[in-house]
Amino acid sequence: MSTEPRPTTAATAAEVAAMDRALELAARGPVHGPNPRVGCVLLAPDGTTLAEGWHRGAGSPHAEAAAVSEALARGTDLNGATAVVTLEPCAHTGRTGPCTRVLLDAGVTRVVVAVKDPDPVAAGGERVLLDAGVDVVTGVRSDQGEQLLRVWLRAVRQGRPFVTLKLATTLDGRVAASDGSSRWITSEPARRHAHAVRATVDALAVGTGTALIDDPELTARTTSGDLAAHQPLRVVVGRRELPVGARVHGAGGELVQLATHDVGEVLALLAAREVRHVLVEGGPTLAAAVLRAGVVDEVHAYVAPLLLGAGPSAVGDLGITSIVAALHLEVARVERLGPDVLVVATPRTDHRETHEPPGPGPSTLEES
Structure with missing residues (x-):
């Protein structure tokens, strides 16, 4: 695969609306704890919602994995789906596996992100997805995402x-x-x-x-x-x-x-x-x-x-x-x-x- 970022289109109206929903889902997660509050909405190519998920705390499935699990439990085909996520999908294995692998294995071909992950351990998801041929759009509702994660983001950025x-x-x-x-x-x-x-x-x-x-x-x-x-x-x-x-x-x-x-x-x-x-x-x-x-x-x-x-x-x-x-x-x-x-x-x-x-x-x- 080419290491150059692939050109992407701007977020659609359906994707922006899905991001608003993903932010609402993220807010359900615990404020305390080492992990950020993250929400995810999976969309079909026509913009309809296929599944939703959010992170419920350290050790539990990340938002992307929770949404994918919900879809697969219902027998929903995710090939060609779009994942709308409030934080860049992680690319490392911690208490759970990398979300990038979860999305790729599910057949997701487009990812829309609000805030890029500043954690040097978990970051790099965008690069992994781009290298795998996935369209990635970042910065959608970034102000709202930054506000939701302001404490966690400041802590990670400051070390x-x-x-x-x-x-x-x-x-x-x-x-x-x-x-x-x-x-x-x-x-x-x-x-x-x-x-x-x-x-x-x-x-x-x-x-x-x-x-x-x-x-x-x-x-x-x-x-x-x-x-x-x-x-x-x-x-x-x-x-x-x-x-x-x-x-x-x-x-x-x-x-x-x-x-x-x-x-x-x-x-x-x-x-x-x-x-x-x-x-x-x-x-x-x-x-x-x-x-x-x-x-x-x-x-x-x-x-x-x-x-x-x-x-x-x-x-x-x-x-x-x-x-x-x-x-x-x-x-x-x-x-x-x-x-x-x-x-x-x-x-x-x-x-x-x-x-x-x-x-x-x-x-x-x-x-x-």
Whole structure:
């Protein structure tokens, strides 16, 4: 076969509509886990739908294999069919076999893709398909595909977990009163929302100071207070030992203690465990460390209409001494949660381009 890409036509109206459906199917997959959410629709040459599939999580059939299996179970002939897929079909054998082989063996002759796979291990599906004589069209509904996979794509492209920093503060930025009391600064609606977010991430991280002072369980709970079906890894960062009776040893996700002060090492260790999304919940020392390191991808700031005037702040010292060196954020959205407000923001890339990450030590933290 020629190694040159074969010319392809633009996506048809039926294929674009099928991609919209494939994106809906992909959204049914789990948000957490090492694998992306992917949907697939198989079309006959006349544009009618033959079968559908989506990826249900690590170890289960990929979307393409699920759709092909559905079609074959009904005795549907897939010779000359088109596969409309939200992510470039993989070309490697992992927990399951390569999707390119599944499609080729089924007789698929055209593949329409929203987003190309940036994973160096799994990528290359387009090349395999082209070399086999299959028409491939990419970039169909790419913006929607990128949005659906934004956390997974960022994690794969960066080679580290996507980092969300959670802050829960009073209006004057305090996370506790001067006597140490902090339950509860935010309202029940805000806490419910925070638990819902916990149930979507792969890991939940706090520093040893927070683990020792607040004695948190670090679990994701439903509105009824029960443990959610998915529990993230419970990560405690720092060198101090946790008491045997600490609540973090109770029911919930696996407890991982990382005896290091190096943020880069923490993220590398989590990446090695296939963590794609980590939620950093504090305290101030760990929050400052990840901000100093420039690894925060998104901030969730829950702000309660309270004033304390004194007490620990949400973020420790960033080494910023001038307003011109402030870390700038771009507000993505604002939500009302009962009496509280959630501000979701991302560090501004234009500011990162013109300023070094704040603070003299970009990737270490000190025990609080």
